[in-house]
Amino acid sequence: MARIKGGLNAKKKHNRVLKLAKGYRGARSKQYRVAKQSVMRALETSYTGRKQRKRQFRQLWIARINAAARINGLSYSKFMYGLKLAEIDINRKMLSEMAISDPDGFATLVDVAKSKLA
16 A cells, blocks of 8 residues: 655645744744744734733723712712612623713713612
């Protein structure tokens, strides 16, 4: 039986990695061994970055809500607790959008939260 060489499959694998490394500087985009390491690391950090993005946006929303709530005379934690007591279920993303684009509506929410806290 004739021997089958793995050259074609290896070439395909190498080209797949080198295509992902396109745009990297120097040997990182030319040599397979170096490119493989760079691509592996890049894929790892892009995965963790997708997880961190969610955390960072939540932090941003909370900072915006806190600033807007303090302008209306209430801290973030008391505001959120007041909304919970009032059974108003709005997520932080929408609350931060309200704080920016609709300050009057946000002020009414703060008033509702204040009344439930008192």
